Amino acid sequence: MSEHSILVVEDEHTLRRLLEYRLGKLYDVRTAANGEEALELIGDHAPDLIISDIMMPKMDGFALQNAVQNQMETRAIPFIFLTAKADEQSRVKGMRTGVDDYITKPFDIEQLLIRVKRLLERTKVFQTQLDAKIGQDFSQKLMPKKLPEVPNYQLFFHNSPREHGGGDLFDWMEAAPGSYFLTVGDVMGKGLQAKFYAFSFLGYVRSTIHAMLRTTQSPAEIMKRVNQVLMDDPPMEETFASLLLLHWEPENHRVTYANAGHCRPVLITPSGPEIVEYSDLILGLDRNAEFRDTKVILPEDAALVAYTDGLSEQVLKSGEMAGETGIVESIEAGFGESDPIDAMLTNLIDRSESAEFGDDILVLWLQRQHTAVDWFSPFAADAQP
Amino acid sequence: MQVTTMSFTVEPCSQETVIVRIGKALDFRNAAEFKSTCQTQVRSGARNFILDFSETGILDSTGLGSIFSLYRQVSPLEGQVVFAAVSRPVQVVVQLTRTYKVFRQFPSVEAAEEALQ
Numbered sequence: 001m002s003e004h005s006i007l008v009v010e011d012e013h014t015l016r017r018l019l020e021y022r023l024g025k026l027y028d029v030r031t032a033a034n035g036e037e038a039l040e041l042i043g044d045h046a047p048d049l050i051i052s053d054i055m056m057p058k059m060d061g062f063a064l065q066n067a068v069q070n071q072m073e074t075r076a077i078p079f080i081f082l083t084a085k086a087d088e089q090s091r092v093k094g095m096r097t098g099v100d101d102y103i104t105k106p107f108d109i110e111q112l113l114i115r116v117k118r119l120l121e122r123t124k125v126f127q128t129q130l131d132a133k134i135g136q137d138f139s140q141k142l143m144p145k146k147l148p149e150v151p152n153y154q155l156f157f158h159n160s161p162r163e164h165g166g167g168d169l170f171d172w173m174e175a176a177p178g179s180y181f182l183t184v185g186d187v188m189g190k191g192l193q194a195k196f197y198a199f200s201f202l203g204y205v206r207s208t209i210h211a212m213l214r215t216t217q218s219p220a221e222i223m224k225r226v227n228q229v230l231m232d233d234p235p236m237e238e239t240f241a242s243l244l245l246l247h248w249e250p251e252n253h254r255v256t257y258a259n260a261g262h263c264r265p266v267l268i269t270p271s272g273p274e275i276v277e278y279s280d281l282i283l284g285l286d287r288n289a290e291f292r293d294t295k296v297i298l299p300e301d302a303a304l305v306a307y308t309d310g311l312s313e314q315v316l317k318s319g320e321m322a323g324e325t326g327i328v329e330s331i332e333a334g335f336g337e338s339d340p341i342d343a344m345l346t347n348l349i350d351r352s353e354s355a356e357f358g359d360d361i362l363v364l365w366l367q368r369q370h371t372a373v374d375w376f377s378p379f380a381a382d383a384q385p
Numbered sequence: 386m387q388v389t390t391m392s393f394t395v396e397p398c399s400q401e402t403v404i405v406r407i408g409k410a411l412d413f414r415n416a417a418e419f420k421s422t423c424q425t426q427v428r429s430g431a432r433n434f435i436l437d438f439s440e441t442g443i444l445d446s447t448g449l450g451s452i453f454s455l456y457r458q459v460s461p462l463e464g465q466v467v468f469a470a471v472s473r474p475v476q477v478v479v480q481l482t483r484t485y486k487v488f489r490q491f492p493s494v495e496a497a498e499e500a501l502q
Contacts, residue, residue, distance in 0.1 A: 188450035240453045242482060261482035282482045285453055289486075309446060309481075323477060 004120050005030065005045070009038040009052035009064060010082065015105075019051065022109055023116070035059025039067055046074055049120060051112075054083040065099060078119040082107070131192050135161070138195040142169045142202060148180055150250045156365035158341045160357065167198030167241075168308045168362040171206065175213050178251050183209075184306045184364055185243040185262065197239045204229050204236075205243070219245035219258035220291040223283075227260065231287040240284035244306055253298045253368060258291045263309055266328055268335050269302040273328050276304070303340065303367040305331050310359030316351050326351070340365050393422045401464075402433040402501050404494055407441045411448035419448070423455045432464030435497045439470035444478045456487065465489070469497040 005028040010016040016031050023029045030047065032038035034056045041047075050068065054061035061081055068074045084105040101115050139161035147155040159170065167187030174180050183205055187198035208226045216222065223245055230236050242262035248255050257265070261282030264275050278294045298304060307327065314322045322330075326348070334344030341363050349355060393415075394406040403426050411419055423434065434455060438444075456466045467489045471479065479485050491497035 186446070188446045188453070237457065238450075238454055240450050261484070263481065279483055281486050282453075282484060285456060285484070285487055312481075313445065321474075321477075324481075 004028070004048040006116070007032065007038060007041060007047040007050045007052075009033075009035065009050065009056070009061070011053060011056040015053075018109070019112075022113065023051075026113070027116075035061065035064035035067070038064055042068065042074055046077060048123070049078045049080070049116060051080045051082055051116070054081055076123075078123055080112075080115065080119070082112075135192050135195050138192075138199050142167070142195070142198055144171060148172060148174065150180075152369050152371065153250055154367045154369060156339070156341045156367065157363070158345065159360075159362045161195075161360050162357070167194035167196075167201075168310065168360045169198045169202050170362060170364060171202060173206070173209065175209075175217070175247075178249060179217065180246075180248040180250070181209055181219075182246040182248055182306075182364065182366075183243065184246075184308065184362065185241055186308045186362075188240045188242075197236070198241075200236065201230070201239060201241055204233075217247055217256075218293055219247050219256060220293040223258040223260055223280075223291040224289070227283045227289055227291075228287060230284050236284070240282055242282050242309075246304075246306070248366070255296045255298065255304055255366075256293050257296065258293055260289075260291060263307055263312055263327075264324065265304055265306040266331050267296060267298070267302060267304050268331055269299055273332055273335075275324060275328065298366070298368045300368060300370060303335065303365055305344075305366070306364045308360065308362040310357060310361040311348065311363065313359060314348060314357060314361075315353045317353050319353070322348065322351075334365075340367065393419060395422060395426060397431075398435070398498055399502070401431060402435065402498070403431045404435045404437055404469075404498075406437045409440055410443035411441065411451070412443050412445040413447040416447045416451040420451045420454060423451075424458075427455075427458055427462075432459055432462050433501050434459065434464070434466045435469050435491075435494055435501065436466065437469050437494050438472050438475045439494075441472050441475050444475045446478075449478060449482065449484070452488075453484075465501065467491060467497050467501065469494045 006023055008016060008019045008023065008029060008031045010019065011033050020029050020031050030041050032041055036059045038052065052061045052064055065079055068077060068079065078100045080101040080103060081099050082103050082105065100119055103112055103115065143159050147157055157170065159168065161168065167189065169185045171183045172180060187194050187201050189197065205226055208229060209222055212222050212225060223243065230239060243260045244257060244262040244265065246255050246257045259279035261279060264277060264279055267274050267276050276296055278292065280291045281289045296304065312322050312324060312327050316322055316326060330344045330348040333347035334340035337343035344363065393408065396404045398404050452466065459466060469491045470493055471490055491500060
């Protein structure tokens with residue numbers, strides 16, 4: 001199957017067959033003998049480009065072009081007129097109605113192929129630019145502009161969306177003074193579609209948290225509700241997402257989390273890293289899925305690191321994906337550095353096959369510091385005899 | 386009769402059960418094709434899908450998503466999606482997403498066939 005489909009509208013049998021044959025080597029070609037037939041075919045499935053004769057029985061090229069122009073869905077389809085009429089009048093009329101190109105018979109088929117190619121390329125470039133712009137816009141909206149500022153803690157966050165990356169998301173809110181909800185997730189799929197779903201999904205998550213906070217602070221209960229909402233809403237039918245919901249209470253250094261099939265976070269302390277193991281089923285699969293809360297206490301100097309699968313799927317020099325083991329190694333390299341995420345990513349890239357990341361990447365690094373006394377009195381030690 | 390599409394081979398095994406050979410990869414490049422292959426099968430009456438992962442080296446999140454779509458499609462019809470001969474890279478993804486809670490796993494296609502009879 002070709003990437004592009006072309007509709008050829010021509011009443012003369014031989015020419016129609018010739019065009020079908022020549023264009024058919026490069027594109028998916030459908031043919032019609034007049035405007036009426038063409039409109040039917042367009043109704044079934046809109047082509048990427050239309051090549052049409054002008055003088056035809058039943059419905060001529062001008063009428064067809066007019067009908068295509070008047071429909072929102074078909075208005076943007078590139079249109080090439082093909083006609084024996086070399087007269088200036090038709091050309092002017094064609095141009096005035098928004099025809100993209102105009103070829104007079106007898107024509108050189110190679111010339112036609114070049115023009116078709118050029119028109120399709122132009123449309124594609126335009127589409128790609130538009131996608132990139134919308135994608136970038138979504139990506140920005142999927143990430144908060146600032147991070148919580150909490151005594152004794154330092155938060156680091158890094159996100160680099162890629163045009164063809166997936167739907168990574170991060171969000172946080174202060175539910176009550178000293179009580180934070182942090183959300184890290186990944187909506188399955190690639191490209192603009194995934195970003196769009198991630199954007200809608202984030203809306204669900206936010207509104208569910210807000211609505212439920214009146215009655216619960218349990219991430220597991222909120223997760224269960226998000227899953228049900230996702231399962232019950234037909235537009236989200238094809239949406240699957242992994243989600244890590246963290247309820248963080250900095251004052252008692254406690255993080256309570258529920259994990260729906262998301263990359264398992266890593267707890268790292270001066271004595272070493274460990275994977276925060278417990279997790280449940282990914283969202284969107286089973287309406288009755290159960291989720292469980294797990295508590296993690298952050299000791300002094302410890303960090304809790306969450307990330308998305310763009311990192312663990314990064315291919316290393318060995319040809320294998322980094323996986324959890326690979327990520328843990330990089331987290332160890334970042335631990336204790338002034339910019340731990342930067343050090344962690346540098347380490348991972350150094351071990352990678354490619355010098356850049358192949359997918360969206362997202363890292364959240366929640367660092368507990370020395371107790372306030374030590375932190376704010378760096379010279380305290382010197383004062384001791 | 387075997388039906389071979391670009392990368393997926395489908396073998397009927399009973400009236401309601403088919404085996405889909407996943408091949409080397411199920412990822413963003415062929416997930417759409419996997420989806421349409423399975424849809425055709427569901428339309429012609431298949432309810433149970435045995436996915437053969439014996440040769441699979443790559444399963445990414447888009448690929449897994451297409452399996453999830455299939456699951457959502459057949460589970461209201463009392464159908465099942467089971468994994469057979471799961472390779473190590475596939476096992477990693479299944480573990481990470483905790484989807485072994487939904488997709489039963491069998492050491493071989495034969496074992497899966499037997500269980501689904």
